[in-house]
Amino acid sequence: MRKLVISYAAKVISVCLLFLFLGNNSQAQKKYWVYLKDKDTSGFNPYTFFDSKAIQRRLDKKLPLCNFFDIPVNLSYVSVLKKCTRAIGFQSRWLNAIVVEATENQIAVIRQYSFVKDVKLVRTLELTLTSVNVGDSLSIDEKIVLGTQLSMMKGEEFIRHGINGKGIRIAVFDGGYAGMDKSSLFRHLFENGQIIKTYDFVKKREFVYGYMTHGTKVMSCLAGIYHKQPLGLATGSEYLLARTEIRPERHIEEQYWLEAMEWADKNGADIISSSLGYTNKLYPIESMDGKTSIIAKAAKMAIAKGMLVVNAMGNDGNASWEIMGTPADVDSVLSVGAVNPYTGFHINFSSYGPTVDKRLKPNVCASGVAITTDGSHVGKSYGTSFSTPLISGFAACVWQMNRQLKNMEIFELIEKSGHLFPYYDYAHGYGVPQASYFFGKIITNVTSPFEVSLVNDTIHITVSDLNVQIANPQDYLYYHIEDAKGFLKHYAVVKVNQPDVLQLPIDHMKSGDIARFYYKNCIKQYVR
Numbered sequence: 080m081r082k083l084v085i086s087y088a089a090k091v092i093s094v095c096l097l098f099l100f101l102g103n104n105s106q107a108q109k110k111y112w113v114y115l116k117d118k119d120t121s122g123f124n125p126y127t128f129f130d131s132k133a134i135q136r137r138l139d140k141k142l143p144l145c146n147f148f149d150i151p152v153n154l155s156y157v158s159v160l161k162k163c164t165r166a167i168g169f170q171s172r173w174l175n176a177i178v179v180e181a182t183e184n185q186i187a188v189i190r191q192y193s194f195v196k197d198v199k200l201v202r203t204l205e206l207t208l209t210s211v212n213v214g215d216s217l218s219i220d221e222k223i224v225l226g227t228q229l230s231m232m233k234g235e236e237f238i239r240h241g242i243n244g245k246g247i248r249i250a251v252f253d254g255g256y257a258g259m260d261k262s263s264l265f266r267h268l269f270e271n272g273q274i275i276k277t278y279d280f281v282k283k284r285e286f287v288y289g290y291m292t293h294g295t296k297v298m299s300c301l302a303g304i305y306h307k308q309p310l311g312l313a314t315g316s317e318y319l320l321a322r323t324e325i326r327p328e329r330h331i332e333e334q335y336w337l338e339a340m341e342w343a344d345k346n347g348a349d350i351i352s353s354s355l356g357y358t359n360k361l362y363p364i365e366s367m368d369g370k371t372s373i374i375a376k377a378a379k380m381a382i383a384k385g386m387l388v389v390n391a392m393g394n395d396g397n398a399s400w401e402i403m404g405t406p407a408d409v410d411s412v413l414s415v416g417a418v419n420p421y422t423g424f425h426i427n428f429s430s431y432g433p434t435v436d437k438r439l440k441p442n443v444c445a446s447g448v449a450i451t452t453d454g455s456h457v458g459k460s461y462g463t464s465f466s467t468p469l470i471s472g473f474a475a476c477v478w479q480m481n482r483q484l485k486n487m488e489i490f491e492l493i494e495k496s497g498h499l500f501p502y503y504d505y506a507h508g509y510g511v512p513q514a515s516y517f518f519g520k521i522i523t524n525v526t527s528p529f530e531v532s533l534v535n536d537t538i539h540i541t542v543s544d545l546n547v548q549i550a551n552p553q554d555y556l557y558y559h560i561e562d563a564k565g566f567l568k569h570y571a572v573v574k575v576n577q578p579d580v581l582q583l584p585i586d587h588m589k590s591g592d593i594a595r596f597y598y599k600n601c602i603k604q605y606v607r
Contacts, residue, residue: 108165110201110331111186112373114176116194119153132248132347140385140485148173148380156194163188168331169338173380174373178334201331217450221459225308225450227420228300228469232445234312236514237476243315244475246482248275249350250343251468252336253297254324255290258454262295264303264310268318273302276346279322280335287322294320296451296460297354300468305457310450312472319346324355333357337377344384349478349486351378351386352471354464356393356404356430364402368435369412372405382411387478387486389471391463392416392441393430403430403440413474413490414440416508417447417466424555424572425506429463432505437566441508442490443497445469473512480517492517502597504559504570528599529556533585538605540581540596556580556598563591 125145126134137144152170160177161167163185168178178201181189190198217225229235237243259265268274277287287294302318303310321342323335336355343351362372369375378388390412392403407414407430417429426447432440445466450459470493477496478489494500496516497509528544540556558581559570573581575598588594588607595604 108180108182110168110178110180112174112176112197112199112201113160113179113189113195114174114197114199115152115156116196117153118147118150118175119155120147120150123150125149129345130347133345134347136347136349136385139483142385148175152177153194159192159194160189169334171337171341173341173377174337178331201334217457221450224420224446224448224459225305225310228446228449229309229312231418231420231423231511232312232469232473233514233520234309234473236518236520237312237473238309240518242312242476242479243309244313244472244479245315246317247313247349247475247478248317248319248347249301249313249352249471249475250319250321250339250346250348251294251297251301252321252323252339252351252353252355253291253294254326255292255322256287256294256298256320257289257292258452259295259298260288262452262454264299264305264452264457267304267314268302273315273317275317275319277320278339278342280338280342281322281325287320290322291324291326292453293324293354293464294322295454297352297464297468299451300449300465301352301472303452305450305452311468313475316472316475319343319348333361333373336374340374340377340381344381344386348386350471350474351381351388351390352468353389353406354391354462354467356391356407358393358395358404359400362405364400365435367402367405367408369405369409369438372408374406375409378406378409378412382409382486385486387413387474387489389413389415389467389474391467392432394428394462394464395430396425397427401431403432403434407440408434410434410438411487411490413470413493414442414508415463415467415470416441416444416506417463418444418507418511420446420448422555423511424557428461429466429506432508433567437564439503439508440505442494443470443508443510443512445473445511470512473514476514477517498600499557499597502557502559502595502602504557505567506570506572507557527603528601529580529596529603531596531603531605533605536585538581538583538585538594539579540583540598542575542578542580542598544599545575545578554599556596558583558594558596560588561593561595562589568592 151172164179164181166180170177299310301311301313321339323339390407417426419426447466449465494509496512499510503509529542532539554575556573560568592607
């Protein structure tokens with residue numbers, strides 16, 4: 080095949096040079112994905128290509144050491160395209176595609192090559208990284224948040240048992256980690272050699288400790304230690320730090336994300352923690368199906384390689400877009416929403432599910448308010464950008480305890496540990512994961528705290544343990560109506576401040592519908 084390609088290349092190079100000579104450089108240069116039909120499979124050695132930990136992950140999970148998607152793109156094809164374009168960019172082995180910068184005339188020639196499967200324009204996009212940092216000396220309110228961000232997940236159970244994500248390698252994708260290398264909150268990571276590799280996919284170099292502080296704040300919720308108190312649960316994990324975002328946002332962030340994903344696979348990542356997402360600046364709502372976007376395809380490939388992908392839902396809950404961005408729309412991505420640490424239920428900015436094909440999203444949630452550092456100051460930050468690394472750290476601890484399990488088994492365990500499980504909705508998913516679940520400390524109500532009854536074609540929910548004088552501010556009744564296909568028709572959260580909490584007319588339900596109710600670790604349902 081290689082000889083045939085080179086021979087064919089000789090015939091087309093003259094055509095490409097003619098286009099360049101005729102002034103194609105005066106046309107607008109755009110970036111395109113050039114998808115290829117095949118690969119040169121000869122001579123590939125996975126033992127020299129992959130990090131030893133990537134090899135071990137494949138062996139542990141009984142995955143092939145090498146398949147078609149592991150092999151780099153055919154260099155002969157790269158050579159041909161270099162002769163006919165202004166520039167060659169990222170070469171994706173997973174997509175078997177090359178990013179090129181070219182004119183429309185040059186692309187017209189490229190489309191005719193026998194080895195080219197398809198050509199698509201690289202789209203533009205915009206990403207908002209939402210966070211606020213205030214203060215250096217923690218206020219009383221900030222101390223409450225500090226105590227809540229891990230205790231909400233019963234994270235103290237992991238800490239008490241010495242579980243800190245050790246042995247798990249986490250790849251973090253963000254816009255920069257400014258000040259992280261100088262901050263005392265991360266000193267243990269550098270002293271213990273826990274930062275395995277770094278790479279800036281924008282500048283094409285290893286230095287990542289500049290640009291944005293967003294990644295530094297995210298790392299706080301994974302591995303920061305503030306005055307001997309962990310801010311995240313994965314203080315013992317290894318890290319791969321990737322810079323994939325720039326400001327102002329340009330047209331290649333999605334490419335950087337894919338490039339970082341392949342790099343993370345090659346370097347042995349177990350978990351991908353991504354507090355990034357792409358929405359209306361790149362895709363219409365109908366594309367949030369877990370299949371359409373390039374990074375949705377990249378996420379699915381990473382999962383097939385045995386990695387657990389944890390991604391933020393986004394901060395569009397009170398915006399016109401409202402739902403999650405991609406790749407949080409992928410069914411096998413652990414998509415993370417945010418809850419208010421003061422109330423325990425959905426915080427207004429956290430994006431909602433479901434996907435356009437009605438699949439459950441988010442899967443779980445965590446505090447959307449966290450104590451972080453920007454490298455020099457410590458304070459309060461807001462966003463699903465921070466609930467996501469809190470869950471990633473939780474996942475690292477679960478996997479440390481169950482190293483023999485596969486990524487999707489960890490995924491399912493985390494869902495089942497949610498405080499609402501098996502109740503779910505499109506704001507909370509299965510709720511906040513509970514570390515106590517993994518130590519056999521499952522909280523159940525021996526006596527039912529509420530009753531479900533049908534009176535005159537109305538479902539009545541009556542609370543039997545209410546004491547208005549000492550009512551907990553987090554005493555809420557969750558309920559949803561699920562149709563026969565398993566899709567939610569309606570869901571809500573109701574503050575419990577009177578015995579007769581809810582009256583639900585039966586005509587709101589069709590035959591086969593299920594009304595499910597959650598209150599104080601007790602679940603009941605009514606089937607019509």
